[in-house]
Amino acid sequence: MSMPRAVRHINEIRALDAVFTLGPMSRATLARELGLTRSTAGAIVAGLVDEGLMVEGESDPGPATVPASASVPARTGRPGTLVRLRPNHALFVGTDIGVGRISTVVIDLEARKIAEEHEAFALDEAPGRVVERAFAQAAAILRALGARQSVRGIAVTVPGIVDKEGVVVRVPILGWSNVPVLPRLRETFPEVAHLAVENDANAFAMAELYRGGGGEAVRDAAYVFMDAGIGGAVVADGVLLRGHHGYAGEFGHLPLGGAGFSCAGVIPGSLEAYVGRGALLERHRFHGGSADTLEAMLARLAAGEPAALRTARDWCAELGRALAGLTALLDPQRIVLGGPVAAVSAYGPQVIAEALAAHVMPGQPVPQVRLSALGLDGAAIGGASILHRAMLSVDRALVYHAPR
Template structure:
């Protein structure tokens, strides 16, 4: 996690976001209208507009229709639709995914390319730059406001921790390439954030995301923002103990959810009951042919997943649970037992207040989450009122 900005920078950034937000919602505005709406002093507003114009985020439009000969023609300010606001990159295990939004927060496009698991970081960064270039096609300008939000595999804790070396090199590498600040987080957590904005839980302020893939991980969105925890170690749902004296887990513990609900664990359970599949596709094929052993293996994982989700709901109180990852392709065989266990273990008065949904963003979720991270970077952004014209909060 990056912490680059002091309080004064934050206040300034908050004022910038206030001005950008007004232009986003009202369209072109005069300087005096901006002053009235924002409550900022002329000096502050002048400084901010100078900076925003210099970096290309805001452009000046001269009102040709204004009456001539009566002093200077009226000037209005507007967002520059060609200015890039944020790039998201997800460095997954065997692929790079990228996505871009403009200053109006519209997703301009996304792209992906697979690679070998051992591809060096320099080559991955180059691949990311090439993918971004393919989307931009020379028409998008990355102003000084832009930043890159980056998802990576594994926990993203404090800098200087075990294994965090790569995570201090990567931002440097990318900053050199793109010339803008880089924000880093775990790609599963970023997918959680993206699902809460553009995906299955769009608009959700409190969202619990669980990903069932080769590993089991997740993320919490709290009050519309990504929750990191005190040391960046949150959303580790895969390492919640679900079996006393269970199998050893890669994390060093035993009986973790990951040891019963990862793709590998489910396949193992299936084979232990006579199944033959070595890959998820085989298991899914067996499910579609109603193989009882395949169904039991997926059911068992679903039951444990539901129990963990219920505990988390009692603690955190989300409105939506999103299940993602390849294992969700098992459909009802998974979701049925998840729902049942959730029903059984959730606080009864919460039962009808949480909905369980399947993730919708797929592979590009992590990259989109990187963008969301950039858009949320200003600590003030999400706390300025959404739209003064829309009246009272609901």
């Protein structure tokens, strides 16, 4: 790409990102935000309007998704013509294959969720069949929207390790091994330009970062995604750390000592053996309870069953002890808990905080521990958000002739 074209591309991306982050604004305000002259900013906007990425109007026709940490410049006097993103110009699909549950969400160019769908599947269902059902769900929701031609990208998230070729290396709880999800995704959606397969915990972390969870910008955080297994993600200086082989964040395998509770496919004494779904239910039985599903366990907690409350207290104490180890290793500003099992943390936040504080070095700052508000759709939202962020990022291949 020639220098003038490269500069224009960079400024177009900066303009799109500024309007996405801060919301609708006048051309003059955009020029100030970008440090450009009004004429240059005007030319950038005109080009983006011609491409259908932006629209202009005299008033704000609706709220964009604005991170809580963003500050919109104050406007005085008569409102000028505002530029904003054109929501339906591009759609992004996130489909999460969870433990017994498939969820698909669609977000628009303003990152607003415009559709969602969910369905259950049996844990012993063949991997190929589950993948087909996930793809069919994504296709069906797009047909219902009448918007397949507007799809910019589709991301599938899974509770396991994904290699660089988009092959799911393993998902122990589902019995998956070397499932070629990305190649099949390309066969099913050949017309979609951007396709991806991502670990669910990494996607969950992106969703939290992208949607401004917690009301302030966070540059260093640990994300713990809790289901049948325990996944995680680490963000350092705003960048997701993947590790040399892509295994970074596998918190569930961290050794805590002892044996924990025996569950199929779980390493004895690991974090999963103490706070995973199976360990939670085994602990409940240890205390005299009988819940055989997470839903039943949460119902007993809501009803105040003594065995369930004792279980939650022990579970929270073990979780706090583990988070102290993450704190010593990573020194995060915040630790965010997500996934279905994380709901148990609401029954003992003080226990978690006390156990964490008791196991860190004296004087070390203790991170805030927060339960995600994204619910069960966190990974699917994150998958879609990864694609959205890619669209609002400089294309290195075009600018630097570098690999994407």
